[in-house]
Amino acid sequence: MKRATMVSATAFALLGGLWGCEQMKMMMMGGDMSMMSPYLSEDKVMAMKKMMMTMPPDTLEASVERGKKLYNDTTLGMNKSGQSCASCHSEGGTVGGASEMEWKGMKMKVAIPTLKGAAPHFPKPMGPMKAVVTLEGMNNMCIMTFLKGMPLDLNSQAATDLTAYITTFSEGRRLEPGAMKIVPMPVPGAM
CATH class of the missing domain: 1.10.760.10 (Cytochrome c-like domain)
Structure with a gap:
């Protein structure tokens, strides 16, 4: 029996054509996934690893x-x-x-x-x-x-x-999650 591996949604995005578009759409739309496994087969995991190792570098x-x-x-x-x-x-x-x-x-x-x-x-x-x-x-x-x-x-x-x-x-700004938006010239009645 082949070992299955759990992967994140980000990894699914990297899979490209390895996992069918219909399954991805179904997952994103909250469709009935009861017949689908959330795990990838060892073959698909190995194909994903190979793809990631041969991807050209980005900057x-x-x-x-x-x-x-x-x-x-x-x-x-x-x-x-x-x-x-x-x-x-x-x-x-x-x-x-x-x-x-x-x-x-x-x-x-x-x-x-x-x-x-x-x-x-x-x-x-x-x-x-x-x-x-x-x-x-x-x-x-x-x-x-x-x-x-x-x-x-x-x-x-x-x-x-x-x-x-x-x-x-x-660049160079301090992190302030949740801070108000910056509106240099406020507009009356605008959010």
Whole structure:
């Protein structure tokens, strides 16, 4: 009998085609997984090890460069707005003012913060529900809400690269998880 090994969701993302897309979708959507094992066979574990050992090296600098391209990409997340992250946060700053968004049928104004110094504030509670959000989750919220696009897979290289680039706006800043967003010029009535 072959020994089975438990792996994390991150390892599943690294597997690529080793674990079927349908199983991954089913797992992410909370579908019926009763017939599926959460363990990988020894063969799949060995294939994953081989793949990881032969992957070309990556650097933080390369990730930041890829993230910068995504940050300035007007099609990020297949968005319909024609804007990019840089449209509101030029060079990590803010264009100021507020942007309108809708939540549960209610329209509200949200102040456009600067991203300079923002990364060390995550994770933190956000929005009316005060749900704890990571920087990657915040990136996706902006892509969906303001760019009208699809969220990035949080285990994807694109999500990692975008986060790496946004984090560069906070170099040298002290970690302060949960801190308030930085709005240089507050907008009356905006969250």
